[in-house]
Amino acid sequence: MGGTDIxxxxxxxxxxxxxxxxxxxxxxxSVPVSRTPVGQVLRQKVxxxxxxxxxxxxxxxxxHAGGLVSEERLPGPRAVGDSFLTLWRQGTLFEIVWTSLExxxxxxxxxxxxxxxxxxxxxxxxxVRAALGPVLSGLQSLPSVAWVPAAIMWFGLTDAAMYTVIxxxxxxxxxxxxxxxxxxVPPLYLRAGRTIGATGLxxxxxxxxxxxxxxxxxxxxxxxAFSWRSLMATELIASSPDLGVGLGRYLANSREAIDLPGxxxxxxxxxxxxxxxxxxxxxxxxxxxxxxxxxR
Amino acid sequence: xxxxxxxxxxxxxxxxxxxxxxxxxRVVGAHKSFVRPEGVQTVLQDISIDVAPGEFICLLxxxxxxxxxxxxxxxxxxxxxxxRIEVTGxxxxxxxxxxxxxxxxxxxxxxxxxxxxxxxSRPERRARAEELLGLVRLQDAYGKRVHELSGxxxxxxxxxxxxxxxxxxxxxxxxxxxxxxxxxxxxxxELTRIWQETGVSVLFVTHNVRxxxxxxxxxxxxxxxxxxxxxxWTIGMPQPRRIEDPTxxxxxxxxxxxxxxxIRRHGRH
Numbered sequence: 001m002g003g004t005d006i007x008x009x010x011x012x013x014x015x016x017x018x019x020x021x022x023x024x025x026x027x028x029x030s031v032p033v034s035r036t037p038v039g040q041v042l043r044q045k046v047x048x049x050x051x052x053x054x055x056x057x058x059x060x061x062x063x064h065a066g067g068l069v070s071e072e073r074l075p076g077p078r079a080v081g082d083s084f085l086t087l088w089r090q091g092t093l094f095e096i097v098w099t100s101l102e103x104x105x106x107x108x109x110x111x112x113x114x115x116x117x118x119x120x121x122x123x124x125x126x127x128v129r130a131a132l133g134p135v136l137s138g139l140q141s142l143p144s145v146a147w148v149p150a151a152i153m154w155f156g157l158t159d160a161a162m163y164t165v166i167x168x169x170x171x172x173x174x175x176x177x178x179x180x181x182x183x184x185v186p187p188l189y190l191r192a193g194r195t196i197g198a199t200g201l202x203x204x205x206x207x208x209x210x211x212x213x214x215x216x217x218x219x220x221x222x223x224x225a226f227s228w229r230s231l232m233a234t235e236l237i238a239s240s241p242d243l244g245v246g247l248g249r250y251l252a253n254s255r256e257a258i259d260l261p262g263x264x265x266x267x268x269x270x271x272x273x274x275x276x277x278x279x280x281x282x283x284x285x286x287x288x289x290x291x292x293x294x295x296r
Numbered sequence: 297x298x299x300x301x302x303x304x305x306x307x308x309x310x311x312x313x314x315x316x317x318x319x320x321x322r323v324v325g326a327h328k329s330f331v332r333p334e335g336v337q338t339v340l341q342d343i344s345i346d347v348a349p350g351e352f353i354c355l356l357x358x359x360x361x362x363x364x365x366x367x368x369x370x371x372x373x374x375x376x377x378x379x380r381i382e383v384t385g386x387x388x389x390x391x392x393x394x395x396x397x398x399x400x401x402x403x404x405x406x407x408x409x410x411x412x413x414x415x416x417s418r419p420e421r422r423a424r425a426e427e428l429l430g431l432v433r434l435q436d437a438y439g440k441r442v443h444e445l446s447g448x449x450x451x452x453x454x455x456x457x458x459x460x461x462x463x464x465x466x467x468x469x470x471x472x473x474x475x476x477x478x479x480x481x482x483x484x485x486e487l488t489r490i491w492q493e494t495g496v497s498v499l500f501v502t503h504n505v506r507x508x509x510x511x512x513x514x515x516x517x518x519x520x521x522x523x524x525x526x527x528x529w530t531i532g533m534p535q536p537r538r539i540e541d542p543t544x545x546x547x548x549x550x551x552x553x554x555x556x557x558x559i560r561r562h563g564r565h
Contacts, residue, residue, distance in 0.1 A: 014536070015489070018482065018485050018486065018489070019433055021482055022433055022486070023433075025446070025479055025482060026434075026446060026448070026449055029446030029447070029448065030445070030446055188392065188394055189396065189398060191392075191396070192390075192392070195371060195388075195390040196409070196413055197387065197414070198409075198413055206409060206412075206413070210400045210401075211398070211400065289400075292400060292441060293399040293400060293441075293442075293443065294441060294442070294443025294444070
C-alpha cells in the first residue's frame with residue numbers, strides 16, 4: 001500500500017502533537033486506583049466485628065450475672081471458658097478440631113474435584129442440563145442430614161459414610177455455582193474469544209472458566225459451608241470408637257454427660273472453625289477475584 | 297462523485313484500490329436471510345465487495361441495515377445463506393463497539409493471550425505485546441487492569457489486541473461509537489497512522505457519515521431491508537484528513553443526502 005508516500009506529506013511534529021494530546025486525554029480520564037490506608041481498614045473492617053463479638057459477650061455475661069436465666073439453662077462465659085481450659089490441659093483440643101477439620105477439608109476437596117467438571121458439563125451440554133439441572137437444584141435445597149441414615153446403612157459407621165454426606169451436600173452447591181457463573185459470562189467475551197481462536201477446550205480454559213470465576217468462587221464458599229454443616233450433622237448422629245472424637249462427637253458427648261458449658265463450647269468451636277476458614281480462604285479468594293475485575 | 301475529491305486524488309492511495317493482486321477480502325453475491333416467526337427475512341441481498349490489500353473501506357448505513365451481519369459473515373462468525381466469502385491471510389481480526397477486553401487479565405496479558413493461542417513462545421509474547429502497546433502509545437499500560445483504563449485507552453488496547461492476530465484484514469464494528477467526540481477524533485488520527493504503518497486492510501462499519509469520510513479510501517453505502525449496496529464513493533484526499541476539512545464536510549453532505557433518501561424509501565412502504 002501507499003502508506004509511506006502519504007506519511008511524507010505529513011507536517012513535521014504532527015506525530016508528537018498527537019502523542020501529547022493523547023497523553024493528556026489519558027491522564028485526564030484515568031481513574032487513580034489507590035489502596036485503602038491501614039487505619040481505615042482497621043476502623044471500617046476489623047473494629048466493627050470485634051465490637052460486635054464483645055457486645056454479645058458482655059450481654060451474655062450481664063444476663064448470666066443478673067440471674068434472669070438459671071445456671072442450668074445458660075452457663076456463664078466463665079464456665080464455658082473452663083471447658084476450654086479442661087480440653088487444653090487434657091491436650092485434646094487440637095486433636096478434636098483437627099479430626100473434624102481434616103474430614104471437612106478432604107471432603108470439600110473431593111467435592112471440588114467432582115463438582116467442577118459436573119458443573120462444566122451441565123452448563124455446556126444442553127441435554128445434560130435439562131436432565132440434571134433440576135436434580136442439582138433440588139439436591140441443593142435438601143438438607144444433607146437427611147442422607148445420614150442412608151449413608152450409615154450403606155457404609156456403616158465409617159469415614160466413608162461421613163464423606164458421602166459431605167459430597168451430597170457440597171457437590172450440588174459447587175456445580176450450581178459454576179453453572180450460574182458460566183451463564184453470567186457476557187456473550188461478548190465468547191464472541192471475542194471465538195475471533196481470537198479460543199474455541200472448544202481452549203475456549204473453556206482461557207475464556208469461559210476465568211470469566212465464570214466470580215460465580216464459581218461464590219459456589220465454592222457455599223460448598224465449604226455445606227461441607228462443614230453436613231459433617232457436623234453426621235458426627236452428631238454417628239458414634240463409633242473407630243471414628244475418633246471430632247467436634248460433632250464432642251458436642252454429642254457433652255450432651256450425654258449433661259455438660260451444658262461443654263455443649264456451648266462445642267457450638268462456639270464449630271462456629272469459630274467455619275468463620276476462620278471463611279476468613280482465611282474464601283473471603284480473600286473472593287475479594288481477589290472481584291477486585292482484579294474492578295468489581296469491588 | 298464530488299469534483300473536489302477527484303482533484304486532490306492521491307496517486308499512492310488510489311493505486312491500492314486498483315491493484316491487480318488478490319483481494320484481501322472478496323465477497324461475491326452474498327445473501328443472508330433469517331427465519332423469523334413472521335416469515336423469512338432477507339437481511340443482505342447480493343452483496344459483492346472486494347477489499348484490496350491495504351485498502352480502507354467504510355461500510356455505511358442506518359441502524360438495522362445488516363452492516364454488522366455482513367461483518368460477522370466476513371469474520372466467519374456466521375455463514376451466508378448463499379454466495380461466497382474469501383479472506384486471505386487467515387482469520388480476520390475483529391474489533392467491537394465495546395472493548396471486549398477480558399477483565400480478568402491485564403492489558404498486556406489480553407494481548408499475550410491472542411499470541412499464546414497463535415502458538416507464539418512466552419518470551420516472544422512479552423516483547424510483542426509491549427511493542428503493540430507502544431504502537432497504540434500505551435507503553436505504560438502493560439500491567440494495568442481493564443477497569444483502570446479510560447474508554448479511549450481500552451479501545452486502543454483492543455486495537456493492539458486485534459493487531460496481535462497478525463491478520464491481513466481488520467474488521468471494525470463501530471469501534472468508536474461509544475466514545476466522546478474529542479477522544480474519537482484522536483482515535484481517528486491514531487487509526488489512520490496505524491493503518492498506514494501496518495498496511496492492514498480495514499473494513500470499518502459505521503453509521504457516522506463524517507467518520508466514514510474522515511477515514512476511508514472507499515465509502516460503501518448500504519440500503520436497508522434488504523441490505524444492498526446502494527452507492528459507492530472513492531475518496532482520493534490524502535491522509536491525514538481532518539474531520540473539519542471543507543472537503544470532508546462537502547462530501548459528507550452529499551453522502552448524507554443519499555443516506556436520507558435511502559431511509560425515506562422505507563417510510564413509503
